Amino acid sequence: MNKNLETMFSKWYVGLFLLFIKVADLSDNGFIFSGNFELGGVAEHSRNGLFKLTNSSRFGVGHAFFPQPQNFKNSSNGSSVSFSTTFVFAFVDETEQLPGHGMAFVIAPSKEIAGGSSSQNLGLFNRTTNGSPSNHIVAIELDTFQNQEFNDINHNHVGIDINSLTSVKSAPAGYFNDENGEFKYLSLSSGEPMQVWVEYDASKTQLTVTLAPIHTSKPNLPLLSLDIDISPIVLEQMYVGFSSSTGQLVRSHYVLGWSFQLDGEAQELDLSQLPPFPGKEQSKKKGAALVVGLSVTGAVLLTIITISILIMVWRRKKAQFTEILEDWEVQYGSHRFSYKELLEATKGFSESELLGKGGFGKVYRGVLPVSNVQFAVKRISHNSKQGMKEFVAEIGTIGQLRHPHLVRVLGYCRGKEELLLVYDYMPKGSLDKFLYSKTKVILNWNQRFKIIKDVALALTYLHEEWAEVIIHRDIKASNVLLDGELNAKLGDFGLARCSKHERDLQTTHVAGTLGYIAPELARSGKPTPSTDVYAFGAFCLEVACGRRPVEPRTSAKETILVDWVYDFWMEGKILSTMDPKLNKECKVEEVELVLKLGLLCSHSVAEARPKMSQVLMYLKGQASLPENLNAHIKAREGRGESENHAVLYYSTPSLTITNSLISVGR
Structure with a gap:
């Protein structure tokens, strides 16, 4: 009886799922929905409204396509039409091993990509088909593996692929800040959801790709811009979707939401309505497991942990005031401040004294208590090799320079966990x-x-x-x-x-x-x-x-x-x-x-x-x-x-x- 009920429930759920696919939010030449696709390979749908292109299985291929084909060409003259799409994705590494391969947004003539191989091929091509004009495939790859065979620029990039995994154009993953135009690096393997916009303007024959963290507005300057006429590449009817694969290294590739539009701008995704992301659920499970573990081990273990934490805090505080002297300091000979002196001058590096934030640290205003002289203190992270390099560069370079139009380095302080540079204070x-x-x-x-x-x-x-x-x-x-x-x-x-x-x-x-x-x-x-x-x-x-x-x-x-x-x-x-x-x-x-x-x-x-x-x-x-x-x-x-x-x-x-x-x- 129970087995019959389970069978009936399974059929009812599958039927409801297929029905939901058919009644997805369709509009003229476009659609918007959050996780209902026609899946192939190892791709699987989850009940919370999203899907995984891949899972922990090795050398797997996963595809997900919108069920109906889209008319990518004008029937009158055979030219391609404009399109716009946006989607939210996230990569989750299943183990502590190195991160696996990436995924791609795909425009293809069929929902079944014949011969799409696993590993670095992303389920799109194989050694025989890669580079063939008969593929009629346009893809935007989000890749986390540097493959020399395809001339990848690094292990964290976005690329525009035309019938081949050797990108026509690629860029390190990131986005341009609207306020100052500066480039901000993004790690595709971070486990954090990100949003992508892909747009093709048929009148300008221009394809653009934009990437940003979730809940960040679409940047005005795209990450990639390519002048290309896709008319010779696409057929009249094409399918749109996603493809990914695993190899020896595995990870899960999630799509949380997706919107697509021909001859217009894709509808904005309501990020508040996206399904819950598994990465966050896993974090909650780990937190719950920790609570259970603590309750089992009892008060003795809790006491040991508390004492250990107190010792660590005490040592860290002591380390802040522990200063180090190295050979390069003798060489450059700048004045050395004590950490305690700078701590008091900046009111304990209070936020009220914060002057700004730079690429290599925060800057605070300080006042020497006796002389009442004001100065600026740049506080650099000591955990970063780059930060240490810049610290020594500044001391070594301008510590010895004296010119009325160069900011003077008045001195420095180096503790085990702090790198501090002291400058002239510039009030304006x-x-x-x-x-x-x-x-x-x-x-x-x-x-x-x-x-x-x-x-x-x-x-x-x-x-x-x-x-x-x-x-x-x-x-x-x-x-x-x-x-x-x-x-x-x-x-x-x-x-x-x-x-x-x-x-x-x-x-x-x-x-x-x-x-x-x-x-x-x-x-x-x-x-x-x-x-x-x-x-x-x-x-x-x-x-x-x-x-x-x-x-x-x-x-x-x-x-x-x-x-x-x-x-x-x-x-x-x-x-x-x-x-x-x-x-x-x-x-x-x-x-x-x-x-x-x-x-x-x-x-x-x-x-x-x-x-x-x-x-x-x-x-x-x-x-x-x-x-x-x-x-x-x-x-x-x-x-x-x-x-x-x-x-x-x-x-x-x-x-x-x-x-x-x-x-x-x-």
Whole structure:
């Protein structure tokens, strides 16, 4: 009797599931639903409204497609139509082993992909079919395995695949911040849900892919943008869905929600209505298991744990005040503060004294109790090798430099768990807040022109006047700090490199901020004084135009500041790019000089850029711009690279994009 009831229930549930598929939220040429698909291979549906493409079985393939085909071509002329889709996914590793392979959003001529292999093939192709034009497959891969066979750029990337797993275009997984255009890295293997938007504009023949953490609005600047006509690739009727696979390494690939639309924008997903994510359920189960374990072991074990925790806290507190002395500290000879002294000066690193957050730590205001002298303290994580590297770089580089337009390092403190740098306090904060904040006082042209000259003086000193050549590598408005009289000082030398110590500086670890990175630096990874000059050129345009070097909220032609100003200069309207907040009484000849100098410094050919000493002479009026400046700037060989500056570095194996400081004091 019980078996009969179970059989009846199973049939009823399956029937209800199939019925639910048929009545999914359909619209004209589109649909939206949260987890009901036609599944194949090892893919399985769960009762909480989502599905797993793969599970813990090795060398498995999982497919999930919308049951009905979609009309991807106009019947009248055979051209492809526009489409838009968005979905939420998450990867969960089933064991403590290395993470497995990724998954892909797929547009295919059939729901049954013939011959789709497991492992790195993602269930899409095999050795025979990979690369064949007869596949008629467009896929967006979210891959967590670097496969040399397919020329993968790294072990955590997003790629556009056309009939092959060798991506036509790919990028490290991440997204561009709408506020400042900076790139933020995302780990696809983190176990956290993320959202993807894939859009194809048939009129522009452009395919874009955008990625972001869940509950983050869709970024304005896509992660990938590819000019491609998919008409020769897709058939009139195609199926849309997902594909994934496992190999020796296994993991579960989840899809929590999905929306698709032809000839229009896909409906937004109601994230509050998405099914509960298993990763969170597993965490709850682990928490419950811990509670049960504690109750079983009893009060004795609890007492032991409590004592252990107290000892650990005591040791950690003691470690904060334990200071370390190493050989490099003797070499650089900067003043050393005690941890206790800095702790008291910052009121215990109170949030009320927080000045800002940078790429390598938080910055606090401190006041010495006796002298009442104010300073800024940057607190760097000691757990990070990169943080330690930047800590030593700043002490070693600017600890010995003395220049009126460089932020001074007053000293440092190093404990077992704290890395602290002490700087001059800059009461007016960073320049970018004056350029973009609505609450700050608007800088007039005389103030801006002096700031540009101050930064030029600092760079000339670093490149040509000190005993060794110092390459700053992160020149931008947020790293220019202002004192009480609005004198500018260049700060944040965490990425700086000294040529004497690194004569053969060659690295694939590209560092800098999007919009300031020279084309050759993105290709070779080798910083030079000329790459600093390029960043200074973008900085000049930023100050004169009152616009960020990358503005994702504008049209494609206006996104990159350098190219936007260049286009106006070509039309003879360069002064039209001047910041509208500047009054008409400003010195037009100075504005024009800065704009043209910005274009000259940000020339796409490194050899065409001037040295900083020449730049300084132009700014001081001690020399005139080259007579053949027009022809010189027009000869922008490789200008196409500049126009695509937002994705230049995708071909490099590693990337560091720094965050702007929120407020003052480095």
